[in-house]
Amino acid sequence: MSDLKSGKNCPDCKEWKPAQDFGSNATSPDGLSFYCLACNRRRAAISYRARRERAGFKVRPKIDVPDGHKRCPKCEQIKPHSEWHKSSRQWDGLAARCKSCRKVDGRAGYFMRKYGLTEADLQRMLTDQMGVCPICVATRPEHVDHDHETGKVRAVLCFNCNAALGMFKDRPDALRRAATYVEGIVWKPTLVAPGVYRLPS
Structure with missing residues (x-):
């Protein structure tokens, strides 16, 4: 030897x-x-x-990854460890997907769980709205609006319009009075009994 x-x-x-x-x-x-x-x-x-x-299995090409980096199987990009969340479930202590891909997947999962919408559904809605909020017709829509009683999705609104509907509690009568008020017509209720008022029709 x-x-x-x-x-x-x-x-x-x-x-x-x-x-x-x-x-x-x-x-x-x-x-x-x-x-x-x-x-x-x-x-x-x-x-x-x-x-x-x-044996008939699909084999991914081997890619050399430099030290301090990891390849994301979702976006197929090699990124530094700072672009990954920690995970005790993985052999290297890092999550299986990078932060960006986890964020995208988390968003897709949220919309599917809450509204039953896929990313394709959202993109189709935005295209139908021509990329603007259908209420103010000026701002980029970012928030899915739905009927709180039926759960039916109505449209994708901008932050301000979505918040305004929430402040008005989705009441069409209050929204109509607000519109006429802005146009210069003040709705004055009529007292019909102590503590009881009748609004103009």
Whole structure:
């Protein structure tokens, strides 16, 4: 057996490497593996991928990821660890998807759970509204509006218009009076009994 403090040439990468760069192999005359550790890993990966492909499985191309980075399977981008949430469930302590993709998926999940809408449904609504709030017809819509009694989705409104409907508690009569008030007509109730008023029709 050779001196483990020495080294040898790897027949794959053609480089001389110290003994610690080789695995152990009791059947080898020098007690070292035939290929260096790096080449062994590479050859094993190639062999594994070939077996999987022969078995009919789809194999994703291997991508070299630099230290301190991780590849997101959703957006397929390599990003620094700062772009990932922590997760004790994953082997590397980082979430399976990057922060951006988790945010998109979280938004899609929220709209599906709350309104039964997919991203395609939302985009179709925005297209039908020509990209503006249907009430003020000026601002970019961002908030899904729905009937609080029936749950039916009505449209996508801007923040101010959506908040205004909420302040008026979705009451058409109050909204109509507000419109006529802004137009200069003040609605004056008539006292018909103590504490009882009749509004103009």
